[in-house]
Amino acid sequence: MAKILALDTSTDACSVALSIDGEIQEDFRIIPRQHTRQLLPMVDEMLTTAGLKVKQLDAIAFGRGPGSFAGIRIATGAAQGLAFAAELPVLPISTLAAIALKAAREYQVERIVSTLDARMNELYSCDYExxxxxxxxLRHETVSAPENIVVPAGERWFAAGKGWVYLDNMSAEVQHAVGTPVLDIYPSAGLMCELAMDAFARGEGVSAEEAQPIYLRDTISWKKISEQKKKGQ
Incomplete structure (x- = not known):
């Protein structure tokens, strides 16, 4: 087993978790706009309580998105800095996967459409089994308008996450397929520790320099700018 530190600042929640041989301790706080000030002190407190130095860890995980643009950058930068100094591998973890895991654990469901509010009348989403x-x-993470959301055919899906605030703008088929959504499900470092343990065991760690956030909307915008530049050449 491994010692893995996980960080998440992708939403209004700020969380730090430490897994030592599968035993997870977590500090989870809903503190909007305080992530920059609170994250590293939370890390220091977590490690001090455990009697560990950063160099004694095996890897550092972080919520790589999608989510708040500014929030994702905070966790990414902190994970990169800690890992670079200690020469540790980094494990980028999907925020939507963490939401799906929490939904499965709390509501005993097997098929989840995990979402986050992307603002600008859009949502991030991904289907999980x-x-x-x-x-x-079961598909790539996407950012889309509510009316473009499609739920796979089959048994009823569990709707998890704050992106379902747009349910009334979705098709009748989607509304029927998911029933009543549960909005108040946050990604968290504790859940990411569990996902990170599996990723670490599969050898999926990357260097600090290679650890990158996932914005989704930025990627789409970047493609449009590139196409415009090509047309202007």
């Missing part, structure tokens, strides 16, 4: 106790993505 639980396999061997962990969420497996």
């Amino acid at each position: 639980m396999r061997d106790g962990l969420p497996v993505a």
Whole structure:
């Protein structure tokens, strides 16, 4: 087993978790706009309580998005800085996968459409199926308008996360397929520790320099700018 530190600042919540041989301790706080000031002190407190130095860890995980642009950058920068100084691998973890895992654990469901509010009348989403106790993505994460959301055919899906605030703007088929959504499900470092342990065991760690956030909307905008530049050449 491994010692993994996880950080998440992708939403209004700020959380730090430490997994030592599968035993997870977590500090989870809803503190909007305080992530920059609170994250590293929370890390210091977590490690001090455990009697560990950063160099004694095996890896550092972080919520790589999608989520708040500014929030994702905070966790990414902190994870990169800590990992670079201690020469540790980094494990970027999906925020939507963490939401799916929490939904599965709390509501005993197997098929989850995990979402976050992307603002600008859009939402981030991904469909997951639980396999061997962990969420497996059935498609790529996307950012889209509510009316463009499509739920896979089959049994009823569990709707998790704050992106479902736009349910009334979705199609009748989607509303019927998901029933009543549960909005108040946050990604958290504790859940990311569990996902990170599996990723670490599979050798999916990357260097600090390679650890990158996932914005989704930025990627789409970047493609449009690139196309415009090509047309202007």
